[in-house]
Amino acid sequence: MAAVGTFRPAAAGLGRRHCGSLRPGLGPGGLANLARAKAEAQEKGRKRRFRDVLSQPATLGLLAVAGAGTLAIGYYDGLWLPLLKDAQTAEQAASPVSSSGSSRSGRSLLAPSADRWVSQSAADRLARGEVVVLDGVLSSKELEQLRSELQTLAAAPGGLQLNPKVQAGNLDIRTDRVNYLRESSFSSSSASSAASGQATGPLCSSGSALQLVHDSLRSLAFDLQEGFAACGDSSKKFLVPGWSQLSNYSQGSGFYIWHVDGFHFPLWYWLMGPYGLYLFLQRGAVRRRSITALLYLHEEEWPASFGGALRVRAPVVVLHSQGQKVEEISTSPDGCSEILPRGGRLVLFDSHTVEHEVAYTQRERWALTVWIHQ
Numbered sequence: 001m002a003a004v005g006t007f008r009p010a011a012a013g014l015g016r017r018h019c020g021s022l023r024p025g026l027g028p029g030g031l032a033n034l035a036r037a038k039a040e041a042q043e044k045g046r047k048r049r050f051r052d053v054l055s056q057p058a059t060l061g062l063l064a065v066a067g068a069g070t071l072a073i074g075y076y077d078g079l080w081l082p083l084l085k086d087a088q089t090a091e092q093a094a095s096p097v098s099s100s101g102s103s104r105s106g107r108s109l110l111a112p113s114a115d116r117w118v119s120q121s122a123a124d125r126l127a128r129g130e131v132v133v134l135d136g137v138l139s140s141k142e143l144e145q146l147r148s149e150l151q152t153l154a155a156a157p158g159g160l161q162l163n164p165k166v167q168a169g170n171l172d173i174r175t176d177r178v179n180y181l182r183e184s185s186f187s188s189s190s191a192s193s194a195a196s197g198q199a200t201g202p203l204c205s206s207g208s209a210l211q212l213v214h215d216s217l218r219s220l221a222f223d224l225q226e227g228f229a230a231c232g233d234s235s236k237k238f239l240v241p242g243w244s245q246l247s248n249y250s251q252g253s254g255f256y257i258w259h260v261d262g263f264h265f266p267l268w269y270w271l272m273g274p275y276g277l278y279l280f281l282q283r284g285a286v287r288r289r290s291i292t293a294l295l296y297l298h299e300e301e302w303p304a305s306f307g308g309a310l311r312v313r314a315p316v317v318v319l320h321s322q323g324q325k326v327e328e329i330s331t332s333p334d335g336c337s338e339i340l341p342r343g344g345r346l347v348l349f350d351s352h353t354v355e356h357e358v359a360y361t362q363r364e365r366w367a368l369t370v371w372i373h374q
């Protein structure tokens, strides 16, 4: 009958008790003991399997390589990244001979006087969080030479590229076009490669005014390091990337919104575990930025009507090496100071603390930047 055929002890909650009671030697609580013993046996089996896998030579080798790799990456703390992979110490960057054996064209931009007043005053002011401005670090003749080189570079295929933010699809942050200059950017064959329309290969000629500025800006780190030491801070040992950023804002277009150049790694990032470590290493180069050094390369005369000011939320001082005077620039009620980007003007500030923006420019605007790292 249907009633007999559909009776299922398990469905009625009777199956376990029924089966359990059939096992010999199990007294009261025996089932619980059996379940515990079974769980323990399973746990032991799992541990044994894990130990077996761990003791495999291939696994051990893999773990050793991964461990050593993590340590090495941690040690270099970002140096492996392209941003800092060919960085040099301040001493090396200021050396008259480059790593490839060719002679450098750089010279001190801080007009070294016997008493090193400029480098010491700059270091002292930077340590107080101020922005330091020096005028006339390039002569009119050098600026004129630069203008003609920059026009050639801008006209050459591949001479200027979209900035990294625009390349990543973000159009709201900055509008400049850039060229990241390296030693390999300078070659005696540049004129011919630019003329022949090659998109790759060096675009600037060796010994050019641009190379002089690139080398000089990189070697500035050494003067500043000495300046800090003379102010009693010998802990500053600078590291200089192999590259500088040439940036161009075209007439009637440019802006770069408020930002700081350095990156503070928030402690809570560590809560993300391995991904936090990845971010820590990946942003190593930006974390290690210490001083931003900017040099304007266009015409000397730049009235306020041209726009394109560098606006900063920090006190600004202009150092006059003649007469060793410090001029303090007034700040607007909202705490901002404006620095007009006059050609041959050098601007230095702390990469981590000084917030800044580039205002809309009415004129073509050229700047070369080196981020001095620590």
Ligand SMILES: O=C(O)CCC(=O)C(=O)O
Binding pocket: 247, 256, 261, 294, 310, 341, 356, 357, 358, 367, 369
């Ligand atoms: O060109 C300037 O005046 C500043 C550029 C800047 O802030 C940057 O490249 O991070």
Ligand SMILES: [Fe+2]
Binding pocket: 259, 260, 261, 356
């Ligand atoms: Fe910046």
